[in-house]
Amino acid sequence: xxxxxxxxxxxxxxxxxxxxxxxxxxxxxxxxxxxxxxxxxxxxxxxxxxxxxxxxxxxxxxxxxxxxxxxxxxxxxxxxxxxxxxxxxxxxxxxxxxxxxxxxxxxxxxxxxxxxxxxxxxxxxxxxxxxxxxxxxxxxxxxxxxxxxxxxxxxxxxxxxxxxxxxxxxxxxxxxxxxxxxxxxxxxxxxxxxxxxxxxxxxxxxxxxxxxxxxxxxxxxxxxxxxxxxxxxxxxxxxxxxxxxxxxxxxxx
Numbered sequence: 001x002x003x004x005x006x007x008x009x010x011x012x013x014x015x016x017x018x019x020x021x022x023x024x025x026x027x028x029x030x031x032x033x034x035x036x037x038x039x040x041x042x043x044x045x046x047x048x049x050x051x052x053x054x055x056x057x058x059x060x061x062x063x064x065x066x067x068x069x070x071x072x073x074x075x076x077x078x079x080x081x082x083x084x085x086x087x088x089x090x091x092x093x094x095x096x097x098x099x100x101x102x103x104x105x106x107x108x109x110x111x112x113x114x115x116x117x118x119x120x121x122x123x124x125x126x127x128x129x130x131x132x133x134x135x136x137x138x139x140x141x142x143x144x145x146x147x148x149x150x151x152x153x154x155x156x157x158x159x160x161x162x163x164x165x166x167x168x169x170x171x172x173x174x175x176x177x178x179x180x181x182x183x184x185x186x187x188x189x190x191x192x193x194x195x196x197x198x199x200x201x202x203x204x205x206x207x208x209x210x211x212x213x214x215x216x217x218x219x220x221x222x223x224x225x226x227x228x229x230x231x232x233x234x235x236x237x238x239x240x241x242x243x244x245x246x247x248x249x250x251x252x253x
Contacts, residue, residue, distance in 0.1 A: 026071075026113035028105050032094075036102025039095055043088065043190050044103075046198060052107040058084040058201045063107035071114050072122075074100045079123060080241070084201060086193030087244035090131050093120035132246045134192065135253065137232025139221035144231065147222030150215045154204050163226050175205075179226040184250055192236075193243035196220065213238035 041050070047059040054061035068074055078096050081087030091099070097116040104111040132138065152161070155178070160166040163179035176182060187195050199216050202208050211219075217238040225231065237243060 026115055028101060028113040032098045032101045032113065032116075033105065035095070036098035036100070037106075039091070039099050040102050043194060044099065046194070047201070052103065055201070058197075062103050062109070064109065068104045068109055069111050071100060071104065071111070071118075074104065075114065075119050075122060081193070081244060084197055086191060086197045086240045088191060088193075089241075089244045090191055090247055093117075093123050096123070133252060134224055134229050134246060134248050135251055137230050138192075138234075138246050139224055139231055139236040140234065141225070141231045143218050143221040143235045144225035145222075147215075147218035147220070147225075150211070151219050151222050154211060154215075155219065158205065163223065179223050180228075183223060183227055184248060187248040188250070190248055191244045192220065192246040192248060193240040195248065196238075196240060196243050 040048075048054050048062050052062035052065075054063075062068065075096055077085060078088050078091065078099055080089070088096070088099075094116050097114040097119045100114040100119075103109065104114065151163075157169040157172050158167055158175040159178050160174070161168050163177060165174050165177040165182070167174040176186065196216060199220070200209070200211070200213070204210065217236045221236045224236075
C-alpha cells in the first residue's frame with residue numbers, strides 16, 4: 001500500500017516508504033492511459049516534452065527511465081514535487097494515477113498500471129479543498145510594484161513593456177504575451193508552481209537562472225495584477241510547494 005510520509009521527510013525516505021508497489025505489474029487501464037495522456041499534454045509536456053525526452057538537467061527524460069518502475073515514488077513526486085519538479089497537489093487520486101500510468105507505459109516504458117485506490121490512500125485528503133484560484137487575492141500590491149521593476153529589467157525586452165509580446169528592443173524578436181487572456185490560455189488548469197518552475201528554468205532566455213525565487217514570484221505578481229486579478233493581504237510565495245495549490249483559471253465569478 002502507498003504510505004503517507006511524515007512532513008519534512010526527504011525524497012529518499014518517500015521512495016523507501018512507497019516502495020511496496022515498486023514492482024507491481026498492474027494491468028493497464030486504457031481509460032486511465034487516455035486521461036493521463038491528456039493531463040500530461042496540458043501540464044507536463046512543457047518541461048518533460050511531448051515524447052518524454054525532458055529538458056535536462058532540470059527536468060529529466062522520462063522515456064526508457066528505470067526510475068519509473070517504482071510506482072509509489074512516481075505518485076509521491078507527482079503529488080508533492082521534487083527539486084525542480086513542482087507539486088501537483090491539485091490533482092486528485094484518479095488524475096495522479098492516470099499520469100503515473102501514462103508515463104510508466106509510454107516511450108519504451110512498460111511498468112504496468114497504477115491503482116487509483118492505492119493513490120487515494122496515500123493522498124488522504126480532499127484536493128478540492130486545497131485548491132486556491134489566482135482570483136482569490138494571492139499577491140499584494142506592494143509585491144506587484146516590485147515585480148514591475150524586475151519585469152522591466154529582465155523581461156520587457158522580449159515580452160513587451162505592456163506584457164503583450166511586442167519586443168521593446170528592436171533587435172529582439174517578440175515573445176508570447178504573458179498577461180491577460182494569453183496567460184490564462186497558456187496555463188489554464190495548471191498550478192502557479194508550474195509557471196514558476198518554467199520561468200525559473202528558462203527565463204530570461206539568454207540568461208536562465210539569473211533571477212532569484214523572490215524576484216520571480218514578484219514578477220508573477222505583476223503579471224497577475226496586469227491581468228486584473230485582485231490583490232490580497234499576503235505576498236505570493238516563492239515556495240513551489242505553496243504555489244502548487246494555486247490554480248490558473250478564467251475568472252470563476
